[in-house]
Amino acid sequence: MKKNKSSMSQLEQVLKSGRFAITSELNPPDSADAEDVNRAAMILAGFCDGINAVDASGANCHMSSMSICALLTRVGYEPVYQISCRDRNRIAIQGDILGAAAMGIRNLLCITGDDVSAGDQPGAKPVFDFDSIQLLRTARMMRDERVFLSGRKITSELPLFLGAAANPFVPPYDWRSKRLAKKVAAGAQFIQTQYCFDVDRFKEYMRQVRDMGLHEQVYILVGVGPLRSYGAANFMRTKVPGIVIPDEIMDRLKKTPKERQQEEGKNICTEIIQQVREIEGIAGVHIMAYRQEELVAEIVRESGLLERKPKSQKAGI
Amino acid sequence: MLLEWIYDLTHALLKPFKRILKPNSFAEKAMIAIEKVGKEVVFDCQMCGQCILHSTGMVCSMNCPKNLRNGPCGGVRLNGHCEVKPEQTCVWVKIYEGSLASPKYGGEMMWIQPPVNRKLQDSSSWVNLLHGIDQKMKTVWQTQDEKDALEPIFRGSNEKE
Numbered sequence: 001m002k003k004n005k006s007s008m009s010q011l012e013q014v015l016k017s018g019r020f021a022i023t024s025e026l027n028p029p030d031s032a033d034a035e036d037v038n039r040a041a042m043i044l045a046g047f048c049d050g051i052n053a054v055d056a057s058g059a060n061c062h063m064s065s066m067s068i069c070a071l072l073t074r075v076g077y078e079p080v081y082q083i084s085c086r087d088r089n090r091i092a093i094q095g096d097i098l099g100a101a102a103m104g105i106r107n108l109l110c111i112t113g114d115d116v117s118a119g120d121q122p123g124a125k126p127v128f129d130f131d132s133i134q135l136l137r138t139a140r141m142m143r144d145e146r147v148f149l150s151g152r153k154i155t156s157e158l159p160l161f162l163g164a165a166a167n168p169f170v171p172p173y174d175w176r177s178k179r180l181a182k183k184v185a186a187g188a189q190f191i192q193t194q195y196c197f198d199v200d201r202f203k204e205y206m207r208q209v210r211d212m213g214l215h216e217q218v219y220i221l222v223g224v225g226p227l228r229s230y231g232a233a234n235f236m237r238t239k240v241p242g243i244v245i246p247d248e249i250m251d252r253l254k255k256t257p258k259e260r261q262q263e264e265g266k267n268i269c270t271e272i273i274q275q276v277r278e279i280e281g282i283a284g285v286h287i288m289a290y291r292q293e294e295l296v297a298e299i300v301r302e303s304g305l306l307e308r309k310p311k312s313q314k315a316g317i
Numbered sequence: 318m319l320l321e322w323i324y325d326l327t328h329a330l331l332k333p334f335k336r337i338l339k340p341n342s343f344a345e346k347a348m349i350a351i352e353k354v355g356k357e358v359v360f361d362c363q364m365c366g367q368c369i370l371h372s373t374g375m376v377c378s379m380n381c382p383k384n385l386r387n388g389p390c391g392g393v394r395l396n397g398h399c400e401v402k403p404e405q406t407c408v409w410v411k412i413y414e415g416s417l418a419s420p421k422y423g424g425e426m427m428w429i430q431p432p433v434n435r436k437l438q439d440s441s442s443w444v445n446l447l448h449g450i451d452q453k454m455k456t457v458w459q460t461q462d463e464k465d466a467l468e469p470i471f472r473g474s475n476e477k478e
Contacts, residue, residue: 085383090432112383112390115401126383133387134432141456149432151455167391172413178427179388181470185463186387186429194391212470241392241400 009106009161010078011050014284015190015219020277021284022305023050023080023192023221024296026072028062037063037071043293045077047300050107052192052286055084058240059119066096066105073104080163080192081105084113089129090138094148097139101158109163109192110135114241133186136164140187162187166220167194168205169244177208180218190219192286195236197245197268199275206279215281222276225288226295227265230254266295270303277303318419320375325421327443335447340440348441356442366437367451372425374415381408386430389413416471424468431458 014021024044029036044051053068069079081100083093097108112132116124130138138149143158164183168176180191196202202222209215227233227245230253237245249268256264273285285305289295300306331338338344349364356362356377360370363379369386370377378386382401389409392400397410416423431454437445445451 112385114392115382117401128383128385129435130432131383131385131387132390133429137429137458138432145456147456149454149456165391170391170393170395171397171407172389172393172410175388175409175413178470182388182427182429182467185467212473242390244395 007106007159007161009159011080011107011190012161014049020305021049021219021221022047022300023052023284023286024048024293025052025054025286025288025290026068027291027293028054028065028068030062032063034071037068038075040293041072041075041077044296047297047305048078048287049284050078050080052080052082052109055082055111055113056087056119057082057114059086059114059116059121059124061119061121066100069100069105070103078107079105080107080109082109082111083135084111085128085130085132085135086113086116087127089127090149093130093135094138094142097142097160098154098158101160106159107161107163107190108139109165110139110188111165118241132164133182136162136183136186136188161189163190163192164188165194166191167242169194169196169198169201170242173201173205174208177205177212177214180209180214181212184214184218188218190221190283192221193223195223195225195243195245195288196272196276197243197249199272201244202276203279206281210281219283220281221284221286222273222282223286223288224269224272224276225290226262226269226292226299227253228292229258229261229265230256233265262292266299266302269299273299273303273305277305318375318415318421321371321419321421324371324375328446331443331447338441338444338447340444340448340450345441345444348443349439352441352443364439364442365433366440366442366445367434368442368446369430371419371422372428372430374412374417374419374423374426376408376412376415378408378412384433385409386433388426424471425464427467427471428464429459429467 026040041051053065055065065082069081072079110132116122116126139162142154143160146154166180233245233250233253236243253261253264276282287296287299360377361380362377365379383390389407393407397406399405399407416426
């Protein structure tokens with residue numbers, strides 16, 4: 001990863017400097033109003049090195065990730081363009097990657113995407129022409145070899161910082177670190193993980209990752225986020241694909257009076273951040289606070305992330 | 318693994334007939350019929366025409382509702398079942414188990430499989446394999462060196478357990 005030419009991505013610069021990185025996720029509007037995007041981004045921008053624009057996550061339609069990213073670059077924020085394989089075929093995706101770079105988008109997060117059945121329009125056609133690893137490799141090929149999949153030349157530079165997702169919390173567990181190795185080989189330079197609520201499981205995953213030396217080849221940002229209430233946690237646990245919340249956390253929320261559950265959810269989040277920050281090979285956190293984005297600032301402050309000096313290196317190199 | 322052995326045997330048996338088994342020939346039509354019957358019964362083959370069964374633990378990856386060729390998505394349920402079809406075991410959970418049980422080709426699960434060539438749907442995988450049509454691309458997708466470097470990772474972290 002460090003061999004590649006600089007993508008001019010601010011996120012990449014932060015990660016390279018060894019500073020603990022913070023990214024977050026923007027709640028995509030159901031409007032055609034750019035102000036909605038700016039407003040949602042403003043809450044996050046002060047604390048974040050990158051703002052993810054989700055690509056119809058959960059297969060629910062919102063403003064497209066590409067457009068949100070374009071709007072963010074206009075106001076000087078650093079977007080992370082999530083691009084999923086669910087809705088577009090290889091022709092559309094390769095074109096979008098060029099367009100994204102042209103609009104100043106530097107960070108690309110390549111994901112498979114939730115199935116259409118998870119969303120509110122389950123009758124839609126699932127595309128999945130690529131899988132996430134094929135998408136990564138194609139993006140890397142476009143950037144490094146400057147060709148489309150067809151072999152046709154791309155006539156300009158394509159400065160991109162390539163990312164992928166990882167979910168260490170679902171089976172087959174032993175495969176997950178190997179899948180990471182595959183994603184790194186395919187071109188991933190940074191990773192944002194699924195929500196981490198099971199720190200022990202994550203520690204075991206990171207042990208395997210370090211055994212393979214992958215933590216030195218890719219920047220890993222741990223996905224975290226505050227649970228709004230016991231009910232919300234229960235919904236995420238049962239209805240949103242890929243999110244695992246251990247019983248202890250569910251119990252902790254359940255025992256908390258309703259009016260204090262949001263506060264407790266935030267406390268759990270800050271505790272998890274403090275724990276994962278100590279794990280060797282972690283480069284940052286990715287805070288997903290869906291519909292409670294205003295909490296991100298508090299979480300950053302309360303978990304002590306404002307002092308983001310490199311742990312292992314001396315500052316000022 | 319028996320299926321690996323059958324795969325090798327079939328490959329060896331068909332190789333001498335490469336000249337007869339041409340794309341779009343009558344022989345290919347016959348092969349399609351044989352593959353449809355044989356592979357559909359045993360593997361629930363989807364006739365993608367670019368079979369990678371031996372690289373995926375002898376389990377057909379095209380039965381994954383997302384058509385994934387490079388591993389499971391992040392939506393696998395805690396019981397190992399599919400995000401899209403909760404009643405069935407995740408195809409890739411089966412592939413991982415199958416690959417672990419495949420001493421010869423199991424490591425190929427680490428290969429970066431290229432995008433599916435949708436034009437080959439319903440054609441004969443064996444014919445395409447013999448003529449190199451299934452792997453044909455206009456760009457270098459993955460070098461043999463990279464495949465060789467990735468394969469050992471598959472067994473690596475398991476031995477420690």
